Amino acid sequence: MAPPHGDASEYKDLLVFLAAAGVVVPLFNRIKISPVLGFLAAGVLLGPDGLGRFADDAPWLAWLGWLTLDDRDQIAQLSELGVAFLLFMIGLELSWERLKSMRRLVFGLGLSQIALATAVIAAGFMLTGQTFVSAMVLGMGLALSSTAVVMPVLAERKRLHGTAGRATFSILLAQDMAVAPILITVTVLATLAQSGGDLNPAVLGAALLTLAPAAIGLAGLILLGRLVLRPMFKSVARARARGQGQEMFVAASLLVVVAAGLAAQAVGLSMSLGALVAGVLLAETEFRREVEISIDPFKGLLLGVFFIGVGSGLDIDAIVADPLGVIALAVAITVAKIGVIFTLARRWGLGPLAALETALVLGPAGEFAFVILTAGMVEGVAPPGITQSVLLSATLSLFTIPFLGLLGQKLATRRIETQVDLPAAALQPPDSGGQVLLVGYGRVGRLVGEMLAEHKQSFVALDTDPGIVAGARREGLNVHYGDAGRREMLELCNVATARALVVTMDAPGKVDEVVEAARSLRDDLIIIARARDDRHAVRLYGLGVTDAVPETTEASLQLAENTLVDLGVPMGLVLASIHERRDRFRDVFQKAQTRAPNPTSRPNRALRRGLSAPDAAPPPATSSNGTD
Secondary structure, three states: OOOOOOOOOHHHHHHHHHHHHHHHHHHHHOOOOHHHHOOOOOOOOHHOOOOHHHHOOOHHHHHHHHOOOOOOHHHHHHEEEHHHHHHHHHHHHHOHHHHOOOHHEEEEEEHHHHHHHHHHHHHHHHHHOOOOOHHHHHHHHOOOOHHHHHHHHHOOOOOOOHHHHHHHHHHHHHHHHHHHHHHHHHHHHHHHHHHOOOOOOOHHHHHHHHHHHHHHHHHHHHHHHHHHHHHHHHHHHHHHOOOOHHHHHHHHHHHHHHHHHHHHHHHOOHHHHHHHHHHHHHOOOOOOOHHHHHHHHHHHHHHHHHHHHHHOOHHHHHHHOOOHHHHHHHHHHHHHHHHHHHHHHHHHOOHHHHHHHHHHHHHOOOHHHHHHHHHHHOOOOOHHHHHHHHHHHHHHHHHHHHHHHHHHHHHHHHOOOOOOOOOOOOOOOOOOOOEEEEEEEOHHHHHHHHHHHHHHOEEEEEOOOHHHHHHHHHOOOEEOOOOOOOOHHHHHHHOOOOOOEEEEEOOOOHHHHHHHHHHHOOOOOOEEEEEHHHHHHHHHHHHOEEEEEEEHHHHHHHHHHHHHHOOOOOOOHHHHHHHHHHHHHHHHHHHHOOOOOOOOOOOOHHHOOOOEEEEEEEEOOOOOOOOO
C-alpha cells in the first residue's frame, strides 16, 4: 500500500505567500518603498486578475497557475488573524500613562478628525443617493488612515520626531482606538436598518440591548485577563529562567492573541477587539516589552497576508471598466480628508506646513476601511456594489501614501516654522525616554536605583527574574521584565534617548552581551558596567564601556588595606602601596580603552579618580540568577 502523501497543490498558496514575503517585498525595500505596498503589489500580481489571467488564457502558460493565489477563504481567515495581531500590538502601546500625556492630541485632534471626516464623507455619499445608515458605515470606514503604511513612511524619511510626525502619530492612535467602537456602531446601525431606519428611543434602546451579551462577554474577558495574564507570563518567565527556551514566551504570546480573539468572537464581537483588549491588559504588566518582541515577527507576516489578500481581491476588470469613476472616487476621498485634517490641525495649533504634511500622509484610506466595510457588508448595511467600488478606490489611495509623504516633506522643509513644538510623549512612552537605563535589579541594582532616586535621577530598570520584577512593581517602581542582551529590547526601552546605561548583573558573559548590544546601537552612550575582576574589566573596556567597576579587585585591595593597617603597618606605606597597585590597573585599563572598537569620548572614571573610594564596602555575595 502506497504511503499517504498530501497533494502538493494544497501548499501552493503558502508557497506563493512565502515567495512574496521573501522575494517581492525585499525588492520593494531595495527601492525604498514601504513593505506594505510590496505586499499589496504582490497581491495584485499573484491574484486571479494578475498572473492567473494569463494562465487561463493560454495553455502554454498554465505553469503560471502555480504562481497565483486560489484559496481566498483561507487567505481571508489568515488576514483576520493579521489584523488581530496588529490591534494587539496597538493595545500594548495604550498604557494609561502614555494616553494621559498625549490626551490633548489624541482625544482632541484625533477624535475631532474622526468625527468630522466621517460626517463629511457620509454627507457626500448621501448626496449620491445612499441611505443614512450605509453612508455612515462608508464614512466611518474611510475616515481612518493607514497606520501600517504611514508610520514606516515617516520613519524612513526621519519625520517622526517633528511636529507633523507627532501630530500624525496622535491621530493614528486615536483612529486605532476607535476601530472597536466603530465595529460596535456598525452592529447597532444594522439593527436600526432592519427596523426601517427609525431613530426613535425605543428602537435605539432595542438596538443597544442586542449588544448586552457582547458587553457582558467583554467585561468577562477583561476580568479574566486581569486574573490570568500576569500569573501565566510569570510562570513562563520562571520556566525560561531555568533554561527552557524563548519559544515558550512566543507560544504564550500567540496563545493570548488567538484565545482572546476567539473568545471575543464567541460573544458576538470581532477577533480584532478581543486582541486589542488583551494588548491593553498586557500593557499594564511588566511583560509588555518581552511580549512585543516575541509577537512582532508574526504580526508582520500575518499583516502581510492581509495586504496580499487585499491586493489579490483588487478587481482589475472593474477598474478597466470605469477607470475615471474609481480614480475620481479615490481622489475625492483623499482630498476631503486632507481638507478636514488640515483645518483641524491648524485649529489645534500646528503651523500651515506641518498641518499640510500631516494632512497629506493621512488623506488616503487605511487598512481598517477593509475591516469596517467588510463588516458592514456582512451586517447588510453596506451595499455590496458601491462598497466594492469604494474598496477599489481605497486600495488605489494606499499606493499614493509614499508619494504624498514625499510631497509633504518637500513642502515642509522649505522653511522652518516657529510654532510651539508638540510634546515628545506623542512618540515615546514617558517611562523610557531621557532616563537612565538600569540592567539588573538585584541587590546591587536596587542600591544603584535608590541612589539615582535620591538624587532625583529618573530610571527604568530591566531584569529577567520575574520575582524581582514583581516585587519592585508592587513598590511602584519602574521595573520591567526583559533581556537587555537583545538589541530589540534596548530599542523598545528607548536606548536612543537614554542618558546612561548601568549594567549591574553578576554574570560576566551576560554583561558582555548587553554592552555589545548597547554600543552597537549608540557610540555616544555612557555605559557603566559591573566587572567580575580586572581581566573582565579589561574586556569590557575593549568592548567600549565608559566605566567598569571590578568588584573582586576592589574588594581585594580594601581587604589588604584593612589587614595591613590592623597588623600595624604604617598607614602611609599602606596607602602608597595601594595607590601603586591602582596605578598598575589604570595603565592596563588605559591600554584596553585605547584598543576599544567603539571607545566613548569620555575618559573612564577609573582613570580619573581611581577604582573607587578607599572606604567602600566590599560587594555582597553573588546570586545564582545573574541579577545580584
